[in-house]
Amino acid sequence: MATVDAEPYGFDFEIPTTALLMIDFQRDFVYPGGFGEALGNDTSPLLKALPPAERVLKACRAAGMFVIHTREGHRPDLSDLPPAKKVRGRGKITIGDVGPMGRILVRGELGHDIVEEVYPIDGEPVVDKPGKGAFYATELTDVLEKYGIENLLVCGVTTEVCVNTTVREANDRGYRCVVLADGCASYFPEFHEMGLKMIKAQGGIFGWVSNSAAVLQALSPEIPLIAAAGGLR
Numbered sequence: 001m002a003t004v005d006a007e008p009y010g011f012d013f014e015i016p017t018t019a020l021l022m023i024d025f026q027r028d029f030v031y032p033g034g035f036g037e038a039l040g041n042d043t044s045p046l047l048k049a050l051p052p053a054e055r056v057l058k059a060c061r062a063a064g065m066f067v068i069h070t071r072e073g074h075r076p077d078l079s080d081l082p083p084a085k086k087v088r089g090r091g092k093i094t095i096g097d098v099g100p101m102g103r104i105l106v107r108g109e110l111g112h113d114i115v116e117e118v119y120p121i122d123g124e125p126v127v128d129k130p131g132k133g134a135f136y137a138t139e140l141t142d143v144l145e146k147y148g149i150e151n152l153l154v155c156g157v158t159t160e161v162c163v164n165t166t167v168r169e170a171n172d173r174g175y176r177c178v179v180l181a182d183g184c185a186s187y188f189p190e191f192h193e194m195g196l197k198m199i200k201a202q203g204g205i206f207g208w209v210s211n212s213a214a215v216l217q218a219l220s221p222e223i224p225l226i227a228a229a230g231g232l233r
C-alpha cells in the first residue's frame with residue numbers, strides 16, 4: 001500500500017489496482033491551429049502541464065502501473081458528432097473542417113493524436129471518446145474491469161472540461177480518483193483552480209487533488225518530498 005500526499009487527505013492505493021489516466025493530451029488542444037484555438041482560446045497555458053505529466057507517466061511506467069490514454073474526437077464521417085456539438089462556438093472552422101493539423105478533432109488526423117512528450121507505448125490502451133467524459137460511448141468501463149482497476153491517477157486537459165467530466169463519471173461508478181494539479185491545465189487559470197477545488201471540497205466529494213511530486217514520492221519514497229513547497233495546487 002502506498003499513500004500520496006493529497007487533499008482533503010492522503011490517497012491510499014496499490015499499484016496492481018491503480019491506473020494512470022492521461023486525458024486528451026492531443027495537438028488539437030495544446031497547440032495553435034486545432035480545436036482549442038478554433039474555440040477562441042490561447043492554447044499556451046496547456047503546455048505547462050506537459051512536463052509534470054511526462055514525469056508522472058515515466059514514473060508510473062517504471063513502477064509497473066497500468067496506463068490508459070484518452071482522445072476526444074470523431075469518426076471521419078462525423079456520424080458520432082451531434083449537430084449541437086458541431087455548431088457550438090460558432091467558430092470560422094468547427095469540428096470536421098480542415099485546419100493546419102488536418103481535420104479538426106477527427107480520428108486519424110495529426111491534430112487529433114497525442115503529443116510526443118506523453119505518447120502511448122505498446123500495451124497502453126488509447127480510448128477514443130466522442131464526448132467530454134471518458135465513459136460515455138467508450139470501452140473504458142470494460143478496460144478497467146478487465147484489469148481490476150479501482151483507483152485512477154488523473155492527468156490531462158482541460159481541468160474543468162474533460163478532466164472534471166471524467167472524474168465525476170468515474171466517481172459515480174465507484175472509482176477513487178486523485179487529480180494531479182500540475183499535470184492538468186485549462187485555458188482559464190481561474191477555472192483550473194476552481195475545477196480542482198470542486199473535486200476536493202466537501203470531504204472529497206468527487207475525489208482527491210495532489211501533484212506530480214507527491215506521486216513521484218509515493219512511487220519512490222527515497223525521493224525527498226518537495227510537494228509541500230508549492231502546496232497542493
Ligand code: TIU
Nearest residue numbers: 024072157158161162163
Ligand atoms: N474546450 C475545452 O476546454 N476542452 C475540451 O473541449 N475538451 C477537453 O477538455 N478535452
